[in-house]
Amino acid sequence: MINKMNKIVSLLRRVDCGNNKIYLKNKKIVCDACTREYIYQNGILNCLPKKLSSTQLIAIKTWGKDYSHILKEKYIIFNDVYGLKDVELIQKYSSNFNSKKFLELGCGKGRVSVMIAKKNADVYCVDICIEALKASQKLFKQEHQRGVFICADLENLPFKENIFDIIFGGGSIEHIKDTHKAVSGFYRVTKPKGINIFTVPFTSLSTLSQGIITGSIPDSKILGSFYYFIHFVLLRGKFALYGYEKNFSQVSLNNLFKNNKFKKITISLYDVTYTLKFIPSYFKKYILKLIKNKFFWPMVCVKVEK
Numbered sequence: 409m410i411n412k413m414n415k416i417v418s419l420l421r422r423v424d425c426g427n428n429k430i431y432l433k434n435k436k437i438v439c440d441a442c443t444r445e446y447i448y449q450n451g452i453l454n455c456l457p458k459k460l461s462s463t464q465l466i467a468i469k470t471w472g473k474d475y476s477h478i479l480k481e482k483y484i485i486f487n488d489v490y491g492l493k494d495v496e497l498i499q500k501y502s503s504n505f506n507s508k509k510f511l512e513l514g515c516g517k518g519r520v521s522v523m524i525a526k527k528n529a530d531v532y533c534v535d536i537c538i539e540a541l542k543a544s545q546k547l548f549k550q551e552h553q554r555g556v557f558i559c560a561d562l563e564n565l566p567f568k569e570n571i572f573d574i575i576f577g578g579g580s581i582e583h584i585k586d587t588h589k590a591v592s593g594f595y596r597v598t599k600p601k602g603i604n605i606f607t608v609p610f611t612s613l614s615t616l617s618q619g620i621i622t623g624s625i626p627d628s629k630i631l632g633s634f635y636y637f638i639h640f641v642l643l644r645g646k647f648a649l650y651g652y653e654k655n656f657s658q659v660s661l662n663n664l665f666k667n668n669k670f671k672k673i674t675i676s677l678y679d680v681t682y683t684l685k686f687i688p689s690y691f692k693k694y695i696l697k698l699i700k701n702k703f704f705w706p707m708v709c710v711k712v713e714k
């Protein structure tokens with residue numbers, strides 16, 4: 409236990425007050441500057457900032473409900489179509505995981521991380537929602553894998569610089585308000601030549617029309633302010649099925665990563681067999697055809713390098 413804590417602490421830095429290290433003192437993880445204790449309980453370390461914004465609180469509440477349900481399940485399903493597709497995507501850019509440091513951002517129930525752990529990577533799961541981490545931990549136990557579980561906010565990663573070989577975020581960075589700040593943190597904690605891979609909603613006819621109902625906000629000043637005002641000021645997030653959520657255009661994605669010093673930016677269709685549960689099967693084949701057209705792309709994957 410102490411060895412595991414030592415290993416984790418050696419990678420960490422403060423989240424609330426400056427960039428220095430935090431220490432392990434008398435089995436407690438503490439900050440020397442403000443005497444904050446970072447609580448490590450039942451194998452999950454809490455590194456959330458002391459103050460949380462309304463967007464962060466919405467995320468905790470929205471996702472908390474989902475993962476509380478999953479936690480009640482006896483067996484956690486992990487190798488579903490989305491999980492497998494994400495692992496396939498990561499493998500496209502990295503063939504060897506042996507002892508590589510892998511960080512999953514917004515890990516949810518850990519379905520991707522657990523499959524990467526099976527490939528002998530050194531896996532770190534981060535999520536803002538404690539229930540998500542509990543579900544991940546349960547899944548890792550179920551699959552006899554080891555991982556590190558940290559409750560943290562993607563805008564305020566608690567890690568030192570140059571730690572991770574591979575960072576993956578599947579459908580998670582669209583839930584952050586200050587994506588620019590978050591991405592600059594991803595760059596900081598990535599090793600030189602390390603890679604980041606994300607899947608995000610793409611600004612297209614599908615996301616723009618879906619956004620009217622569920623509050624997905626285009627990452628553009630004018631249109632974005634309009635969607636934000638309706639869904640999060642007037643309706644107070646009542647219909648925002650996935651909490652605060654954005655969609656990104658090719659230009660906004662390119663700028664986001666280029667302005668944060670990332671190189672070799674590739675953006676392509678995230679080609680997954682959408683389950684489209686509630687759509688009658690007659691329409692399904694037409695919708696699946698439409699999705700292949702760039703004007704309708706629902707999601708893209710972005711791969712970048714430090």
Ligand SMILES: C[S@@+](CC[C@H](N)C(=O)[O-])C[C@H]1O[C@@H](n2cnc3c(N)ncnc32)[C@H](O)[C@@H]1O
Pocket residue numbers: 464467468471490513514515516517518519520534535536537540560561562563577578579580583584
């Ligand atoms: C769409 S789910 C994706 C879960 C997982 N990647 C998967 O595919 O199963 C989004 C996840 O991002 C997490 N999340 C949302 N906002 C966050 C934030 N600011 N910091 C860390 N995690 C966040 C949510 O708690 C949720 O688990």
Ligand SMILES: [Zn+2]
Pocket residue numbers: 422424425439440441442443444
């Ligand atoms: Zn402090």
